[in-house]
Amino acid sequence: MFRKLAAIATLFLAALRAVHRGLDSIPASTLTPFTDFGENPNDVQMYVYKPAHVAANPALLVAIHYCSGTAQGYFSRSKFAQLAETYGYVVIYPSSPHPDTCWDVSSDATLTHDGGSDSLSIANAARHAVACWDVAPARVFALGTSSGAMMTAVLAGAYPDIFAAGVVDSGVAFGCFALPGAAEDSWSARCAAGELVRTGAAWAAEVAAAYAGYGGAYPRMQVWHGTADATLHLQNFYEQIKQWTTVFGYAATPVSNVSEAALPSGYSNATFGPRLQAILAQGVGHTVPLFEQQYLEFFGIA
Ligand SMILES: *[C@@H]1O[C@H](CO)[C@@H](O)[C@H](O)[C@H]1NC(C)=O
Numbered sequence: 001m002f003r004k005l006a007a008i009a010t011l012f013l014a015a016l017r018a019v020h021r022g023l024d025s026i027p028a029s030t031l032t033p034f035t036d037f038g039e040n041p042n043d044v045q046m047y048v049y050k051p052a053h054v055a056a057n058p059a060l061l062v063a064i065h066y067c068s069g070t071a072q073g074y075f076s077r078s079k080f081a082q083l084a085e086t087y088g089y090v091v092i093y094p095s096s097p098h099p100d101t102c103w104d105v106s107s108d109a110t111l112t113h114d115g116g117s118d119s120l121s122i123a124n125a126a127r128h129a130v131a132c133w134d135v136a137p138a139r140v141f142a143l144g145t146s147s148g149a150m151m152t153a154v155l156a157g158a159y160p161d162i163f164a165a166g167v168v169d170s171g172v173a174f175g176c177f178a179l180p181g182a183a184e185d186s187w188s189a190r191c192a193a194g195e196l197v198r199t200g201a202a203w204a205a206e207v208a209a210a211y212a213g214y215g216g217a218y219p220r221m222q223v224w225h226g227t228a229d230a231t232l233h234l235q236n237f238y239e240q241i242k243q244w245t246t247v248f249g250y251a252a253t254p255v256s257n258v259s260e261a262a263l264p265s266g267y268s269n270a271t272f273g274p275r276l277q278a279i280l281a282q283g284v285g286h287t288v289p290l291f292e293q294q295y296l297e298f299f300g301i302a
């Protein structure tokens with residue numbers, strides 16, 4: 001009897017805590033820091049944007065900034081928050097803890113499921129949103145630009161159980177920046193220069209090794225790259241295509257490759273199957289501008 005009462009009291013307290021940490025505790029329509037979302041090895045700062053009207057079981061966007069950027073910068077220079085007011089989803093903006101404010105996409109820890117470093121912090125923030133904010137577990141999405149694009153690929157490979165889809169704006173394949181033994185957040189000059197050319201099978205093996213024993217689906221991917229990218233060589237676009245077509249079991253050549261009325265001329269949209277689109281922007285450098293509406297359509301939000 002006593003034990004039962006104690007158990008009920010514990011449940012009640014846990015429920016109270018969950019309510020207190022719920023979305024209600026977050027002010028609407030302003031970028032707000034939040035803490036206590038789980039293990040956070042490098043002390044990544046997390047921010048959330050909750051629109052005035054949150055959809056029931058909302059979708060979650062994790063929007064990840066570029067090097068020398070910040071959560072606030074990505075927030076103010078993109079339309080994700082503004083569009084959240086229309087569509088009712090919630091946005092998390094992580095902010096890099098490293099001096100160059102790039103993300104650690106090079107260490108073994110960050111490239112391994114629950115292995116630690118920045119990717120674990122972002123994964124834990126997403127888990128927190130599902131556990132405490134009523135976010136729909138099947139509608140958790142990642143997107144990012146440059147270093148944030150690379151982190152999006154890292155999350156897709158190491159946390160496929162959390163993320164349903166990812167948009168990579170001017171990034172690289174999962175594992176391309178891997179520099180085991182080097183300091184976290186190291187720069188892979190070879191990957192950036194497009195010198196890491198591998199088979200699809202080799203790239204897919206890197207993804208499989210990130211979460212050994214995982215048997216579920218991998219996130220749907222939409223990859224954007226400019227042909228004149230002088231920071232992350234164009235070759236990285238084609239390496240990503242090799243990687244994800246192999247992961248999804250798609251043919252190496254697209255099913256369709258067309259221009260889109262909604263995109264600038266010179267953009268081609270190659271579709272390899274329902275889980276992979278690769279958009280190439282002729283003459284565009286680093287980085288391809290954001291196409292928020294198209295990302296939301298890909299996520300099934302808009
Ligand atoms: C799609 O077509 C463009 C030319 O229109 C080409 O440059 C690009 O490489 C093609 N994309 C893929 C993924 O093959």
Ligand SMILES: *[C@@H]1O[C@H](CO)[C@@H](O)[C@H](O)[C@H]1NC(C)=O
Pocket residue numbers: 256260269270271277279294297
């Ligand atoms: C690319 O083409 C596919 C297939 O037609 C379409 O579903 C998708 O919306 C297109 N993507 C963009 C960004 O236009």
